Amino acid sequence: MSPFRGVALKLISVFLFIIMASLIKATADRVPAGQAVFFRSFFAMPVIVAWLMMRHDMTTGFKAKSPWGHVLRGVAGVAAMGTGFAALGLLPLPEVTAIGYASPLLTVLLAAVLLGERLRAFRLTAVGIGLVGVLVILWPRLTLADVDRAAAIGVVLILVSSVLRALAQVQVRRLVATEQTSAIVFYFSLTATVLSLLTLPFGWVVPTLAEAVTLVGAGLIGGLAQIMLTSAYREAEAALLAPFEYASMLFALLIGYVIFEEVPTGAMLLGAAIVISAGVLIIWRERQLGLRRGKAKAAVTPQG
Structure with missing residues (x-):
């Protein structure tokens, strides 16, 4: 194991996921979210299969002990x-990224309810602080007299x-008890590809050449990002790598400003700082308690 290499791979994966989200956002005005999910999933599969072949891991990659x-x-x-892709077309990239940080906080609560994991006062307090941060981000959207309907939907x-x-x-945490990480990664891409086709009757469009190239690029980059993320957790402990997930805010702010001309508000920055602080507190506490969930972390993308 090499912690330095693990951190480098983690940062690369975070950057690639933001690039992927940016490509999806660039097509969101015309391409339905379900169609974007198809491109993201289908074109990630060749990259993942090639990775499994390089690692001589095809057998475990295709083996599913718990299909359902x-x-x-x-x-x-x-x-x-x-829903995340749809939101990208309605809200600034940094805002979507910041609100998305609520997900690991909610995971703590759902794991306690659905998996029976013990919810200690420290983690519960950190979750509460994080949700306050989310409310700070949302407050301008909730209090303006002339509410932007599209932004509210976003x-x-x-x-x-x-x-x-x-x-x-939470479901990934259940799966890692019986499934290999490679199988979790592969079958998610396969399931996502199949399920996204169910949205075909709801308004798919014929993409322009530029849109098709952008969407295919999003899929390929998403697959590569997943490989980088999985590889990172093979090189270093989850507790070491987890805080680097928040580098995505820096990348989102930069790309949002340069590419989409999105200027972050003070409320968004303050709320994001609160949410990130709460997340880091939970990560620190879990490290103190010796919790190791690297396999689950490596099998989940920030986009679902």
Whole structure:
């Protein structure tokens, strides 16, 4: 194991996921979210299969001991991805990223309810602080007299996406008891591809050449990002790598400003800082308690 290499791979994966989200956002005005999910999932699969072949891991990658567990994870993950992609077309990239940080906080609560994990006062307090941060981000959207309807819908979508991502994470924690990480990664892409096709009757469009290239690029980059993330957790402990997830805010702020001309508000920055602080507190506490969930972390993407 090499902690330095693990951190480098983690940062690369975070950057690639933000690039992927930016590509999806660039097409969101015309391409439906379900169609974007298809491109993201289908074109990630060749990259993942090639990675499994290089690692001589095809057997474990295709072996599923709990097929319905993969389906349940896929349903929650695809719904999270679809609602998250839809939100990208309605809200600034940094705001979507910041609100999305609620997902690991909600995972703590759902794991206590659904998995019986012990919820100590420290973690419960940190979750409460994090949710206050989310409220700070949302407050301008909730208090303006002339509410932007599209932005309000975007807020609802990203909040729903955060809950669904938390459910997917809980399901991954169940799967790692019996499944290999490679199988979890492969079957999520496969399930997402199949489920996204169910949205075909709801208004798919024929993409322009530029849109098709952008969407295919999002899929390929998403697959590569997943490989980088999984590889990172093979090189270093989850507790060491987890805080670097928040580097995504820096990347989102930079790309949002340069590419989409999105200027972050003071409330968004303050709320994001509060949410990130709460997340880091939980990560620190879990490290103190000796909790190791690297396999689950490596099998879940920030987009579902």
